[in-house]
Amino acid sequence: MDNKIIEVKNLSVFYGSTTILQNIDFHILRGEIFIIAGSSGCGKSSLMRQLIGLEIPYSGDIFINGINFTNSSPKVRSQIMRDFGVLFQSSGLIASMTIEENIELPLREFTDLDDEDISEIVKVKLSLVGLAGYEEFLPSELSGGMRKRAGIARAMALDPDILFLDEPSSGLDPVTAAALDNLIININKALKTTIVVVTHDLSSIFNIGHRVILIDKSINGIIAQGTPEELKQYYNNSIVYNFFNRIG
Template sequence: MAESSDPIISVHDLTIAFGPKVIQQNVSFDLKRGSIFAVMGGSGCGKSTLLKSMIGLLRPASGQILVEGEDYWAQNQRRRTELNHRFGVLFQSAALWSSMTVGENVALPMEMFTPLRPDVIRRLVELKLGFVGMEHAVDLMPSEISGGMRKRAGLARAIALDPDILFFDEPSAGLDPITSARLDDLILTLRDGLGATIVIVSHELPSLFKIADDGIFLDAKTHTPIAHGAPRDLRDHSTIPEVMAFMNREATVQDASATKGETHG
């Protein structure tokens, strides 16, 4: 077991690609325990694609993703599945099963991966939903709740197995500013209350400045990371034009071109 001062995840010289098309290369960073790490960059730079490699959905072309020293992609499928149980994921759409109640959605990981009795699972579901302020929605269908509530229900499912690493893909997308701010507060509560380490893909600057204490900036033009640090520090001190433009919400040529074609997050 790695010492607590060691990074919980280390990414070493990663290249992610679709066939001959390189999305990002030379990606290296350490994820400190208890941090909220932001993956930033303009449209089409590969933010969500990097996240997919980190959670086991996309094998990188080269490089390593070490989870407490274990090379994730060098493991067999059984061991990768075991490591995945340490991860909780909130996808951009929340990805709740529409034919299942909110409670059934949260219960699903426990039913699939634990030997717990149904009555115990029900109590844990109520506990997880209570943690995100959704205990009243346990028997409601996803179609009966708002977008913000679906995001919180997705968070409850993400923490169903008590993971120590959480991955959020654009958690504030489609939310109004007040609901987004409440979600930011909830993410901070997850970090502080559960001791979770969080990776967040987002372009919502108010959220990034509020909650993230470290991060990496991916450039769509060079297909490489061009800055590393807390979003607030990059905003205040970076002299890199692309980073300055992003942090000050200035449109860039690469953003405009990326939105016209196929993007990869």
């Protein structure tokens, strides 16, 4: 079986006449923590929106488990998208619902599980992210870090093959961000979930990343890829070297 869970070929993204990404190629292996890094505005979140199917690329193909996700029918795309769990920058929890109802939502919508099992899954997933006992809380009653954890619990509700995390540590203090990094590592190890993280946070990249691609505005594409340690030693390009060797 091909070990590539995602393969991106010749992908280009434009907003109007503005080029965001041009002709990029990379792949993500099953079970790894893959980092999409880059400075603000370089197009890394746009790339994630293409990967999760919220936007259709201008040109190029995205293959998920060997199936062409870009050219698939809406029905197939929707089926593939159910294998994704996504944590958005602002968590994306529905404010009017409790944490329990947020996690229940995809389970009630997309499965035949009965109430007892749904309730059990909510407890298990919340326990997994360290939020046991917070079922009845509203998102607004949780701190930023807790909301991110709850967002991850909801993203994991359907046991996704791939978990996408958009800037998981943004807006969090270093201690909370480090705890979230540990959670990401634990989920990857315990559940063997492939995790794609969009971030520019260096400590997260080095803590959790197995492989990294660095996107840069100057070429509207991937300027370097490899393990975090490899990119730290990347003397051939000053942009890459400066990004991975900056302080803080």
